[in-house]
Amino acid sequence: MGMKISRRRFIGGAAATAAMATLSLPRRTEAATRRADVIVVGAGLAGLTAAREIVKAGRSVLILEARDRVGGRTLNHPLDSSRYAELGGMFTGPTQDHIQALAQELGIGLFPTYNTGNNVFVGGDGRREEFPNNTPLGTAPADPVVAPDIVLAVEQLDQMSTMVPVDSPWTSSMAEQWDRQTLDTWLRANTSGSDEFMAVTSAATEAIFGCEPRDLSLLYTLFYIAASGDEQNTGTFERNFNTAGGAQESRFVGGAQTIALAMAGQLGGSVMLGRPVERIEQSSLGVTVYSGRLKAKGQRVIVAIPPTLAGRIDYDPLLPPLRDQLTQRMPQGTLMKFDAIYPTPFWRAQGLTGQTVSEIGPIKVTFDTSPADGSLGIMMGFIGGHEARYWENQPPDQLRAAAIQNLVQFFGPEAASPINDITFNWSTEQWNRGCPVAVLGPGTLLDFGAVLREPIDRIHWAGTETSTFWNGYMDGAVRSGERAAAEVLPQLL
Ligand SMILES: Cc1cc2nc3c(=O)[nH]c(=O)nc-3n(C[C@H](O)[C@H](O)[C@H](O)COP(=O)(O)OP(=O)(O)OC[C@H]3O[C@@H](n4cnc5c(N)ncnc54)[C@H](O)[C@@H]3O)c2cc1C
Incomplete structure (x- = not known):
């Protein structure tokens, strides 16, 4: 491990x-x-x-x-004879028809991700705010400093992604123009580009891709959005990042x-x-x-x-050279999970969903990943991208202290004393060397994409x-x- x-x-x-x-x-x-x-x-x-x-x-x-x-x-990580933490992929949601049909065939059911109450947002200056989890922004923070840019960016990205065919993004009429930019450069040119907003976009890409907006080709990002749907439902960024109605809506019974x-x-x-x-x-x-x-x-x-x-x-x-060079251009993201385990999911009593977006790391996104019956509290934090690349080289005790400090800021003093905690870094795993997915920079889809599936x-x-x-x-x-x-x-x- x-x-x-x-x-x-x-x-x-x-x-x-x-x-x-x-x-x-x-x-x-x-x-x-x-x-x-x-x-x-x-x-x-x-x-x-x-x-x-x-x-x-x-x-x-x-x-x-x-x-x-x-x-x-x-990966299920047993905590006792019946309870476990999930250290890898865990959530599923609407339009993920194939994994859900497979699970059903195997007799594995779904249960809802805990999503009752307010979400927490922490800004770059340390301000802590709570928002209902059902604002039009969904899981994104409704904070007045960053919300207008979030709406502006998501609307445009959704619209642009409709021009990217999921089976051949490189054939889009905009492919060349979009594959020579990063998500970062596009965001700075098409929103206020404020430090606060860019910090929120980092929090998002660190959790979703295990990387920074500067690592991502714009075309690849648009493809990923277009891919957040199925043959009947156009992909949207909201379906990707939301809990209700999105990819984090449900979990599999038993992990x-x-x-x-x-x-x-x-x-x-x-x-x-x-x-x-x-x-x-x-x-x-x-x-x-x-x-x-x-x-x-x-x-x-x-x-x-x-x-x-x-x-x-x-x-x-x-x-063939193109195939080999494609494999040289598809690095895995950098993503760690930090699970803090408490006797109860105490944040629920404070009216909190357990979901956070924070501009201050190492943990910038959290989810309540407690067992379905709530018999234990498991707070899961993503440490991704730059944060993971920095923190994986620091002494483990310092990372743990910084992660718990994040959780105290999000959920109060009770978060200071977990009964157990687990840090899992997928980049150290020989048979992963990173996760959750490959991160494509500019120029990759355009020149190499055609050989991705070609036998x-x-x-x-x-x-x-x-x-x-x-x-x-x-x-x-x-x-x-x-x-x-x-x-x-x-x-x-
Ligand atoms: C932290 C994290 C959170 C995630 N969250 C979610 C989520 O909430 N929802 C979701 O849908 N997805 C999520 N994902 C992504 C999801 O887990 C993956 O997309 C999916 O499991 C990938 O399956 P795969 O079979 O394509 O690849 P893998 O699961 O990587 O399987 C490849 C297998 O090949 C083996 N292998 C590698 N090299 C060799 C070799 N040379 N010889 C033999 N065997 C080899 C590996 O050991 C591995 O078992 C997450 C991933 C991570 C890591």
């Missing part, structure tokens, strides 16, 4: 480990060669979905997962990782854990995928990992970064797995 600090360890429980027992871990005696119609690299939501579709179609599959667990960017665990349970022995893929060879006859002493041979391979990690695999023959002969690409709708989200991961399976199945002999 990454940088994790558990002050008082009442952490136990082995639910996830028990569920893994049926899956296959490396054995000394194992045959050096295994065969299946399709080899899948990565047992995140994308890889498992693809594998499931392949099995449903009556073909055989082998999934090679580097870690000793499935679920990738979704989002149970979706991957349930799929892996169905796939049984075809899920091979502890098998980092190092090399992929292909010829006119098929593919050979190498992990240590294991050779997995198949007709085709689906690589369901983030592009930057896919670029670290050796390929023979070499990938290289027998190699097919999945993973949320390859999705059209809900790119970057669990829904996008599921969609990408379905798409990759649909691409591969008709090609099988």
Whole structure:
């Protein structure tokens, strides 16, 4: 695990480990060669979905997962025998139809994210304000200093995003003009560009992308907004950042990782854990995928990992230059979660939702992520972008103190004494090196976007970064797995 600090360890429980027992871990005696119609690299939501579709179609599959667990960017962290914190993807909302349909099929229900009362806003000068959570701004702060710019920017970005096709943003008539700007330069030119407003936009992009507005291509940002919808509903920024009616509206019963665990349970022995893929060879006859002493041979391979990690695999023959250079231009965001655990969700009694937007970090966005029955209080804070890049290099105790200081400012003195806290930095994880999604700077979509999903002969690409709708989200991961399976199945002999 990454940088994790558990002050008082009442952490136990082995639910996830028990569920893994049926899956296959490396054995000394194992045959050096295994065969299946399709080899899948990565047992995140994308890889498992693809594998499931392949099995449903009556073909055989082998999934090679580097870690000793499935679920990738979704992760339940047990707190006791029944309660857990979710350290990765956790929320879902309207138009995320594919992850929700999958969960339903697996018997995993939804419950609403706690969202009753006022949201908190902290300005750059330290002023603390409370706003009802149902103003026209939704989750964005209704503070008079920043609200007019928020409205101005969101309206324009929504409008511009309708000109960006989610399956080929690079073909927009505005692609060149928008892919040579960053979100930062556009915001400064099209709003007041005040320090206060720019600080709010940082808080937003740090939580949404794990980066700063200066890191983001404007075209990529518009694509991400267009992708926050489905085939029937145009994407909007509000659906992306809101809780009510937006991507943070609901949570999965048992935690989002149970979706991957349930799929892996169905796939049984075809899920091979502890098998980092190092090399992929292909010829006119098929593919050979190498992990240590294991050779997995198949007709085709689906690589369901983030592009930057896919670029670290050796390929023979070499990938075409444009494909390799794409993987050099899709860095993961920098995002940490800080969970403070309290005996009760005490902020609820103060009439607070637990949702905050703050201009002062390290934590700039919070959510109440307590268990559905409220039997414990879990306050989750995002530490992203510049804040994460700075704080991951400071002593853990200093980060913890600064994070708790944020929470005291947001929710009062009771926040000073959590019974436990967890800091999880996805950038330290070998099989992520960042999250929640790849961050595309200027020029990437324009010149390299066309090869994002393009198979290289027998190699097919999945993973949320390859999705059209809900790119970057669990829904996008599921969609990408379905798409990759649909691409591969008709090609099988
Ligand atoms: C902190 C955080 C918060 C998030 N919040 C939300 C949210 O609220 N809602 C939402 O919808 N989404 C959220 N996301 C994003 C969501 O979790 C991801 O979009 C989704 O889980 C990605 O799935 P994937 O299968 O595409 O990739 P991954 O989950 O990254 O799966 C890839 C798998 O491949 C494995 N792997 C990597 N390299 C190799 C290799 N060489 N060989 C073999 N295996 C390899 C990895 O171990 C991993 O299991 C969040 C993510 C994070 C990290």
